[in-house]
Amino acid sequence: MPSSSSLLATALKDLDVQIKALKRDKNRLQDELKQVSTAIDVDRELERELEQKIASLMEKEAKLGEKKKKLSTDIDRVSERLGKVSKIKSEMADV
Numbered sequence: 001m002p003s004s005s006s007l008l009a010t011a012l013k014d015l016d017v018q019i020k021a022l023k024r025d026k027n028r029l030q031d032e033l034k035q036v037s038t039a040i041d042v043d044r045e046l047e048r049e050l051e052q053k054i055a056s057l058m059e060k061e062a063k064l065g066e067k068k069k070k071l072s073t074d075i076d077r078v079s080e081r082l083g084k085v086s087k088i089k090s091e092m093a094d095v
Contacts (some may be wrong), residue, residue: 002010
């Protein structure tokens with residue numbers, strides 16, 4: 001039968017092996033956590049950039065809508081003037 005000191009030595013060696021394995025697992029998990037944190041930071045930055053682009057595009061869309069409305073009004077005025085000119089031209093042709 002092995003002595004109690006050899007049993008303790010064996011138990012300590014087993015514990016040391018388990019502690020080293022746990023430290024490796026801990027280091028691996030910490031590395032994974034850093035990678036995930038970095039990926040989240042990159043995604044958040046991309047999200048901020050995309051939100052800024054969306055806001056900029058919405059401003060441009062609003063400006064273009066205003067410009068379209070103004071151009072539509074201008075077209076209506078020109079069409080009205082063309083109608084008046086055609087009417088005057090027709091009346092002059094009758095004379």
